[in-house]
Amino acid sequence: MIQRALPLTLSWMLLIAAAISLDYLLHRVDLPWIGRYLGVAGTAFVASSFGYSARKKKIVQKGSVRLFLRLHCNAGWIGTLMIVVHSGIHFNALLPWMATLFMMTVTASGHIGQYLVRKLREEVRIKKMETGIENDRNEDPEREHYWDSVTLKALEKWRAIHMPIVSVLLALCLLHILSVFFFLNWR
Ligand code: HEM
Numbered sequence: 610m611i612q613r614a615l616p617l618t619l620s621w622m623l624l625i626a627a628a629i630s631l632d633y634l635l636h637r638v639d640l641p642w643i644g645r646y647l648g649v650a651g652t653a654f655v656a657s658s659f660g661y662s663a664r665k666k667k668i669v670q671k672g673s674v675r676l677f678l679r680l681h682c683n684a685g686w687i688g689t690l691m692i693v694v695h696s697g698i699h700f701n702a703l704l705p706w707m708a709t710l711f712m713m714t715v716t717a718s719g720h721i722g723q724y725l726v727r728k729l730r731e732e733v734r735i736k737k738m739e740t741g742i743e744n745d746r747n748e749d750p751e752r753e754h755y756w757d758s759v760t761l762k763a764l765e766k767w768r769a770i771h772m773p774i775v776s777v778l779l780a781l782c783l784l785h786i787l788s789v790f791f792f793l794n795w796r
């Protein structure tokens with residue numbers, strides 16, 4: 610358990626440390642305005658992380674699900690980092706701050722989901738070894754529904770919580786971006 614949970618906990622803590630350091634660095638070199646544009650870049654990274662959903666729904670047909678999940682995690686992590694730096698230290702508007710809080714929550718929840726996926730993969734690998742079935746590393750472990758696995762059920766429960774939080778996040782982001790384009794003088 611520690612072997613699986615520790616790297617994910619460190620990854621989450623590293624995200625916060627990296628955001629604080631990057632923001633500090635931008636202020637030190639007198640370039641804090643870059644943070645404003647990191648909002649667009651971060652949004653692009655997070656949007657690209659939805660490639661994983663497209664792969665799962667077979668809208669994208671090529672590439673292993675495993676690879677797409679790795680890209681999803683990396684794009685989500687980098688996107689969140691950029692958005693936290695974009696949020697900066699000023700506090701003027703509640704709505705975008707709610708969006709940032711939700712994004713941090715979704716990323717934390719993503720780490721928990723990753724823990725469950727890794728645990729499930731490990732269980733499937735061991736069960737396949739026991740039964741002598743060859744293990745395909747690129748296969749989606751959830752397709753093996755015949756494993757009556759507690760972890761698989763936990764993953765389903767996790768998804769039932771994760772997806773509504775993602776929906777609220779998307780709504781808040783959309784409101785923030787729309788209000789920026791309505792009210793901001795970009796000159
Ligand atoms: C296309 C994407 C985005 C654009 C164009 C954008 C643009 C902006 C702009 C122009 C500001 C004001 C900056 C300033 O006062 O210097 C701002 C502030 C902020 N944005 Fe964004 N943003 C984007 C995405 C996001 C996302 C996805 C989040 C959160 C999930 C977010 C959270 C915030 C926060 C927390 C602030 C600070 C609000 C405050 O001053 O209290 N932004 N954004």
Ligand code: HEM
Nearest residue numbers: 655662665682685686689712715716719720722723726775
């Ligand atoms: C703001 C960032 C993120 C957003 C918006 C996001 C969004 C999502 C969404 C919508 C899903 C459901 C995919 C589907 O079944 O179609 C999902 C699943 C998942 N995410 Fe994220 N995520 C983010 C960050 C992360 C990070 C950083 C990680 C890894 C550390 C991660 C790990 C996972 C895992 C393991 C799943 C479940 C995989 C599965 O259902 O097969 N996510 N995420």
